[in-house]
Amino acid sequence: MIFHAxxxxxxxxxxxxxxxxxxxxxxxxxxxxxxxxxxxxxxxxPVLPGFTNLHSHAFQRALLGRTQIASGSGDSFWTWREAMxxxxxxxxEEDYLAIAAQNFAELVRGGYTTVCEFxxxxxxxxxxxxxxxxxxxxxxxxxxxxxGIALTLLPVLYMRGDFAGQxxxxxxxxxxxxxxxxxxxxxxxxxxxxxxxxxxxGVAPHSLRAVPPAALQELIAGVSALDxxxxxxxxxxxxxxxxxxxxxxxxxRPVAWLFDHMPVDQRWCLVxxxxxxxxxxxxxxxxxxxxxxxxxxxxxxxxxxxxxxEFLKDGGCFGIGSDSNLGADPFEELRWLEYGxxxxxEGRNVAALDAGQSTGAMLVQKAHAGGARAAGQxxxxxxxxxxxxxxVLNPAHRALLGLSPEHWLDALVFSSGAESxxxxxxxxxHAVVREGRHQREKMIAQRFAKRMARxxxxx
Numbered sequence: 001m002i003f004h005a006x007x008x009x010x011x012x013x014x015x016x017x018x019x020x021x022x023x024x025x026x027x028x029x030x031x032x033x034x035x036x037x038x039x040x041x042x043x044x045x046p047v048l049p050g051f052t053n054l055h056s057h058a059f060q061r062a063l064l065g066r067t068q069i070a071s072g073s074g075d076s077f078w079t080w081r082e083a084m085x086x087x088x089x090x091x092x093e094e095d096y097l098a099i100a101a102q103n104f105a106e107l108v109r110g111g112y113t114t115v116c117e118f119x120x121x122x123x124x125x126x127x128x129x130x131x132x133x134x135x136x137x138x139x140x141x142x143x144x145x146x147x148g149i150a151l152t153l154l155p156v157l158y159m160r161g162d163f164a165g166q167x168x169x170x171x172x173x174x175x176x177x178x179x180x181x182x183x184x185x186x187x188x189x190x191x192x193x194x195x196x197x198x199x200x201x202g203v204a205p206h207s208l209r210a211v212p213p214a215a216l217q218e219l220i221a222g223v224s225a226l227d228x229x230x231x232x233x234x235x236x237x238x239x240x241x242x243x244x245x246x247x248x249x250x251x252x253r254p255v256a257w258l259f260d261h262m263p264v265d266q267r268w269c270l271v272x273x274x275x276x277x278x279x280x281x282x283x284x285x286x287x288x289x290x291x292x293x294x295x296x297x298x299x300x301x302x303x304x305x306x307x308x309x310e311f312l313k314d315g316g317c318f319g320i321g322s323d324s325n326l327g328a329d330p331f332e333e334l335r336w337l338e339y340g341x342x343x344x345x346e347g348r349n350v351a352a353l354d355a356g357q358s359t360g361a362m363l364v365q366k367a368h369a370g371g372a373r374a375a376g377q378x379x380x381x382x383x384x385x386x387x388x389x390x391x392v393l394n395p396a397h398r399a400l401l402g403l404s405p406e407h408w409l410d411a412l413v414f415s416s417g418a419e420s421x422x423x424x425x426x427x428x429x430h431a432v433v434r435e436g437r438h439q440r441e442k443m444i445a446q447r448f449a450k451r452m453a454r455x456x457x458x459x
Contacts (some may be wrong), residue, residue, distance in 0.1 A: 001429055004036035006395075007405055009048035009364075010382055014405035018047070022388040026197055026428025031382055043392050044423060046400065046408065048364075049381055050113025050389035051330040052371025055233070055271050055292045055321025057118055058140065059096060061103035062087055062457055064326060077239055077301040084324075085171035087455075088121065093130075095451045096121065097139045102448035103325050104147030105438045110328035110420065113389035113427045114375050115149050116321070118204050118233060118271070120156035120175045122185075127173030134185045141193055146444060148432035150198035150389065152375040153189065154233050157182045157219050158206045163249035165212070175206075179218040186226060198387070198428060200376045202231030208246055208254050213261065220262060231267055231376040233292065234258075237280075238272035238303050255280035264289050269374040271321070274304045281307055285316035290374040295336035297323035305344040308337065312353055312366075319370030329420070334363040334413045360410035392424035 001022045008018035008031075015033055019040065023029040036042060067083050091099075100117075107115055117140050124130050132138075137155055144151035158175035161168050168176055186201060193199045203223045205211040211219070223230050237243055237254045246254040255276055258264055264287050271292035273284060284291060293306055301324075311318070320333040327333070338359060341350035351366070352359040372380030379387050393400060399411040399421050412421055425433035432439055 002037060002040040003043055003047075004040040005043045005047040005392075007046040008382055009046070009409075014046070014408070018382070020047070020382060020388065020390070022429035026388055026430070027378070028382065028384050028386055028388050031384055045393045045395040046405070047382065047390050047392055049368055049386075050379065050391055050425065050427065051111050051367060052114040052116070052319060052375045052377070052379055053107055053112040053321050053330070054116045054269055054290065054319040054371050054374040055118055055294050055323050056103070056107070056115050057324060058100035058103040058143070059087070059091060059121060060084060060323075061106075061325040062095075062099050062452065062455065063324065066457065077303065078241075080301055082171075085169075088174055089125070089171065090455050091121065092125070093135065093139060095455060096136060097143055098447045098451040100140055100143035101146040101444045103328075104144055104149045105441060105444045106325075106328040107322065108147055108149045108425055108427070109422075109433050109436070109438050109441075111330050111391050111422050111425065112322075112328070113150060113391075113425065114152065114198075114371070114377055114379050115144070116152040116154060116202075116231070116233065116269075116375050117144075118154050118156060120158050120204075120206060122155070122177055122181075123174040125174075127176060132188070133181065134188050137185065137189055138192075141199060144199075146440060148427050148430070148439070150377060150379070150387070150427060152200040152202055152231055152377060153193075154202045154204040154231065155182050155185055155189070156204040156206045157215065158210045159212060159215055160210055163209055163245045179215050179222060182219060183222040183226070186223060190226065198377075200231065201227070202233065202376060204233040207235040207242070208250070208257065209242060213250070216262065229267060229376060231269065231374060233269040233271055233374070235271045236273055237275045238298075240275055240304070243275050253277055253280060255284060259283045259287070266373060267376070269319070272298065272303060272306075274298060274306050276307060278310075281311055281316070282314050285311055285314035288317065290370045291316060291318040292321055292374060293318050293337060294321040294323035295333050295340060296326050299336060299340065300324065300326055305340050308341045309345065309350045309353075312351065317370045317373060318366055319374050320367050330367065331412050331421075332416065334360075334367060335416065338363060338413070358406070358410055360413035363413055364409050388426060388429040390426050391422050392426075393421050394423045397421040
């Protein structure tokens, strides 16, 4: 199949009259400029690569609108977490599938074509292990297929309640695992889905708080033996309290401890990494690991500000995620990221390090590259050998109307409104969204509404 784009964002920038040829495997086999040949499919507007969402907890989509009532006793990440645990206790398998599919469909419609799912609901009600043990993971694969999004599945190791070794609470029992259990599950998932297009299997030790050092070493050694290139994601330094507790238990700040004890490299994504000392920031940047930034969730939970400008000056790599899935718009995440930095340093155009650089273009370029690295998938560029995941923009949208191409990315990132600039979304060369509507939107939404009503969260 050959597509003709009136404009397309190539690695070197916007170009006119771009021909995108997609092979049978769903990858780009040629990307060139020229007149559209007979039979080429004419795309309605400018084209750019689909985004990677490098950090999602799909089930938390069910919390949207339900955690914003003040308790009067000092709300924080830790009080929000109790509301999340309440949802976890109520979920059954059909709920999990319906919520994940709804969330994934919203992500695709918003412009994400790949999602990294940080999956830690391994057990049924009361902490009873399902049979097969990977049952909930398989539901996520099914949901991703329903929604038409590529998936990097990251089963999570979660073992203890805090750095002091506190046992898991009853609310956390559905997360409980061991390195052996997770590795055995990885083998099963790799055997079943590892060769499928658009499905990558990695691993996620939840955090240093939830995984003891010996278990972390066992997990990383085990996954490396199974797949030396498998993505490894971990929550780290999200909250000041977490940093202080880590220093008390391990004698170091969390990122410093990771680099002293783990082989952190380009396979790793350090999610949030909000509270970094200068030396930690430099270590992260030099390693090639990705900083997984989730600005809307970090803002919602009051986490703090990642030191973006300093990290970029160090040569660091970042990507964006929706985390608790308050929203499904990559441009909004990038806008939150930049505006948060402007408030932090009381300046402007923070992500653009050099005179003449476009801030929006820098943010989009970095997010594409970092997201692809974190997902461990061939995405993030309109380029031969990459999967044909791309977005078609509405040329009449307010963010593009009357502007020349060099200003489009700035307008897309720094404009907001109810109407999405994205009209069509393609994953592996297949249209999943057309004219702003997901192809399976009605079925997925009806199922979601039914399960929300069962949970007492719907109308």
